[in-house]
Amino acid sequence: MREYGTKVVAGVTPGKAGETVDGVPVYDSCFEAVDATGANASIVFVPAPYAKDAAIEAIEAGVELLVIITERIPFHDCLDIMPYARSRGCRVIGPNCPGVISPGKAKAGIMPNHIFKPGDVGVISRSGTLTYEIVNAITEAGFGQSTCIGIGGDPVIGTSMPEALELLAKDRQTKRIVVVGEIGGTTEEETAKRARRIRKRVYAYIAGRTAPPGRRMGHAGAIISRGLGTAETKIKAFEAAGVPVAGYPVEIATLLGSD
């Protein structure tokens, strides 16, 4: 992240105050770290059982942006973290995500630097590896990215796909937006609806076209999804909204090139 220009000013590990890692001072708590450095964003790597504690501590210490990389956090913990963050005016990205990057400017995440290039394509993705795949293809095709947001694939996330779309729609550097979805849930269908209302061109790819139907979540799952949530319904929703859908990941670059 520092290599990328992000000002990493502090680390927090309880009991390790006074140490330094690569020249970055370590503090016992987020409060002390924010007090000493004025940090306004925090990135959480701590293991799942301690992630909720770390997240709430960072929110209480006053950070405005919280990126949670940790995977396998019980979603009941996220049910507490997300509305609490919102009530304190803190934007959360993740969990279970690669983070967020504005190529050439800053990165709060774990994505590989070398595949990114500054440009005007915004990318929103539920999946880590697929993001890399598609970003790589975009860069190789000669385009670049404004901001890439890995929103994470968990049931309860801080910034949803439609919200991320709104954010990029408002961003001046972003001219076109690529949405990378997956089967399950109805967030892509909702994003497609939102895509109709924004002026920028949106492109989509949906992973899992050939996947067998997922496990049943009782009758409740069926009642909530109302037949939506499959690759087919998502692709249809995007196409109905005038969003071109790529057949395979790198085809996104071809679609960008043909417009």
Place this chain on the structure above:
Amino acid sequence: MKFYEYKAHEIFRKYGIRVPRGVLATRPEEIVDPPFPCVVKAQVLVGGRGKAGGIKFARTLEEARENARSILGMSIGPYTVRQVYLQEMLDIDQELYLSITIDRSARAPLLMASVQGGVDIESVPENRIFRMHIPPLVGVQPYLLRALAKALALPEEIATQVSDIAGKAYALFRGEDAELVEINPLAVLKDGRVMAGDAKLIIDDNAEYRHPEYADLPQDRTPLEEDPEKVNQAFEILLKANPSVILLNIFGGITKADTVALGVKEALEEMHVNVPVVARIKGVNEGRAREILAGIGHPADTVEEAAEIAVKASTGGA
């Protein structure tokens, strides 16, 4: 984590939700004093056990043991029945529906209920299903139960019990890290009591560490989920499927591609894998990874290239 019916009932009971009386048996001789009349039910983690003959009625001890004997050892889907649950038969007047699950779109728990419960719940029109999100920071508040009671329009003595169960179901949902708490039917008995006729419970796998009490229960997991880290085991599992070619595709973020490649190399050598392996590994030090794999498999740069090589290899072309 899914639960056998009897176990789910046990947990519902713990939260004060009334469920039918029942006893568990693994052998017919163990059955001595079941509630009569009773339903003998196969304990499996899949649906469709009624159709498979895994649910039978009994009025006498003879019948109960006889039915248990025929159900135990039966195959239902991928499972062999090892346990039967003998459950009191309910004198049901009306079947309601109640569930709490996570609504991903709203990122909040969703309470759903209907006076038209039972097996056809999925075809009940949307406007006949009450749904309201539960704000997770404060939980079920009285307004929610008032709205529920109004929507279901049940007689007061029934509505009070349904509200009580809804509150307890939410306590269970939160307390047990559940993804789904579903009561279908929520049975209104002829004697006026309301009880969970059936109890479905799914717990978030990520929260297993908070529930060591369930660690010994049999799980319906695929082998891949058991231990995703170990390359060796992954290959072992793959090889069991008798593949004609193995395609490995990794696009790592901070993952060191060369470390992965070394792991793959070791696994391949150790396990004497004799099918072609096509590997496309990107990430930190991907050049080194390519070198490491060059001697043993077919390295590829892109996923498309890897897929083409794999198809060729599987049809004997490479």
